[in-house]
Amino acid sequence: xxPSGEAAxxxxxxxxxxxxxxxxxELHKAGVATVVVERxxxxxxxxxxxxxxxxxxxxxxxxxxxxxxxxxxxxDELGVKDQYTHITPWAGLYYxxxxxxxxxxxxxxxxxxxxxGPTDALAALAVLRESKRQxxxxxxxxxxxxxxxxEEETAAAYALRMGGDKLLERVAxxxxxxxxxxxxxxxxxxxxxxxxxxxxxxxxxxxxxGIGLLCDTLAGILNVxxxxxxxxxxxxxxxxxxxxxxxQGEEAVTAQALISTAVAPVAVRLLGGMLEEEARxxxxxxxxxxxxxxxxxxxxxxxxxxxxxxxxxxxxxxxHLSAVTTEPNKHPGRVPEGKGLLMALPTREASGEFIExxxxxxxxxxxxxxxRLYPRVSGHVAFTxxxxxxxxxxxxxxxxxxxxxxxxxxxxxxxPVFLAGDYLVSSxxxxxxxxxxxxxxxAVLEFLPRV
Numbered sequence: 001x002x003p004s005g006e007a008a009x010x011x012x013x014x015x016x017x018x019x020x021x022x023x024x025x026e027l028h029k030a031g032v033a034t035v036v037v038e039r040x041x042x043x044x045x046x047x048x049x050x051x052x053x054x055x056x057x058x059x060x061x062x063x064x065x066x067x068x069x070x071x072x073x074x075x076d077e078l079g080v081k082d083q084y085t086h087i088t089p090w091a092g093l094y095y096x097x098x099x100x101x102x103x104x105x106x107x108x109x110x111x112x113x114x115x116x117g118p119t120d121a122l123a124a125l126a127v128l129r130e131s132k133r134q135x136x137x138x139x140x141x142x143x144x145x146x147x148x149x150x151e152e153e154t155a156a157a158y159a160l161r162m163g164g165d166k167l168l169e170r171v172a173x174x175x176x177x178x179x180x181x182x183x184x185x186x187x188x189x190x191x192x193x194x195x196x197x198x199x200x201x202x203x204x205x206x207x208x209x210g211i212g213l214l215c216d217t218l219a220g221i222l223n224v225x226x227x228x229x230x231x232x233x234x235x236x237x238x239x240x241x242x243x244x245x246x247x248q249g250e251e252a253v254t255a256q257a258l259i260s261t262a263v264a265p266v267a268v269r270l271l272g273g274m275l276e277e278e279a280r281x282x283x284x285x286x287x288x289x290x291x292x293x294x295x296x297x298x299x300x301x302x303x304x305x306x307x308x309x310x311x312x313x314x315x316x317x318x319x320h321l322s323a324v325t326t327e328p329n330k331h332p333g334r335v336p337e338g339k340g341l342l343m344a345l346p347t348r349e350a351s352g353e354f355i356e357x358x359x360x361x362x363x364x365x366x367x368x369x370x371x372r373l374y375p376r377v378s379g380h381v382a383f384t385x386x387x388x389x390x391x392x393x394x395x396x397x398x399x400x401x402x403x404x405x406x407x408x409x410x411x412x413x414x415x416p417v418f419l420a421g422d423y424l425v426s427s428x429x430x431x432x433x434x435x436x437x438x439x440x441x442x443a444v445l446e447f448l449p450r451v
Contacts, residue, residue, distance in 0.1 A: 015261035017045030022437030043219035049210025092310035123163030140426035155192035156184035174311035177322035191396035208333030282407035291392025298340030415447035
């Protein structure tokens, strides 16, 4: 990167998650020189993986949706699509003191696994029919007035009204706790219906190299500066001055355009002086929940079964976790022969507590729940890793879709500053992040010729 006073770098991208890497790649293909700066020592952000003693661990996002058409198209373009394969469709739901297995790609199988009788099944079917009927209004990136009406009620209130406790606790809660890292009391009916519409019968994907394969491939093509923090951004002439601190110390860099993929609170801090008040206020309203997933490496294959995830109930028996994934069932090459790897996913409340605790305290609390699910695990723990995401997942509470629409309308369109991130599309998702990066790159390409 060139310091101030020299020729400006065409584009600086803040953040090497999938949104930033995708934006930079689109500009790279168009012949625009781009530098991606990333605070972390690795690329990918929440869509990254690492290998510990031969165990491939996903640090944040843990599956790729089969509906992620643009993500899979990019993977195909980069020659890695065939490495993302379908994971087992088997999942589990814990109730009545045992795990009940079901096929996640079958609505009937899910109803059976949830222990639904005829009345419960009819209630779930009514919700599924409602989600299909409302499909034109469930494109959350393009909400209309009817969508805003659908989001006035919480998912919890809707589930209770439609089917009672079983629908709430065995359908709404497992779905929302894994997709939004939250609970039905804090997510809107519109988000729940959209989730029902697009997840029932869905096949999921991952790779032997982890979910981060695509980001690692992009980072290998692009100019990415890791362990580099953006301290401030200011307007400078028709461009932007970016103050960064990296391995070589602090410097100021001039760019013709800047794409920020930082989470909304960080974007406000970095770009506040270059945004209109309405945009700053709308960014400030974007809500997040933290996420503190914990990887547990095992020295033996003590967990059996086909299911890749077991969803846990909200009971006194499980006080910290919403789900546990069995990583070898994502792909047979994820774990050395005869070993095991679990990923513990804390509840919304537990992640809020864990984010402030040291690793030892987090691991002890997590193992209490894991031991209740798999009693033999504690004696076979080879290693643990705690991953902390302060802004783990953007939320879709009642009213948030209307707020996102206001935000998109208030953002600058004429440059030199552009924003990308899944929160601009709907909520946390790989596909949403990637699409926002493509949109930001397109806007930059339209802007640059006028500079």
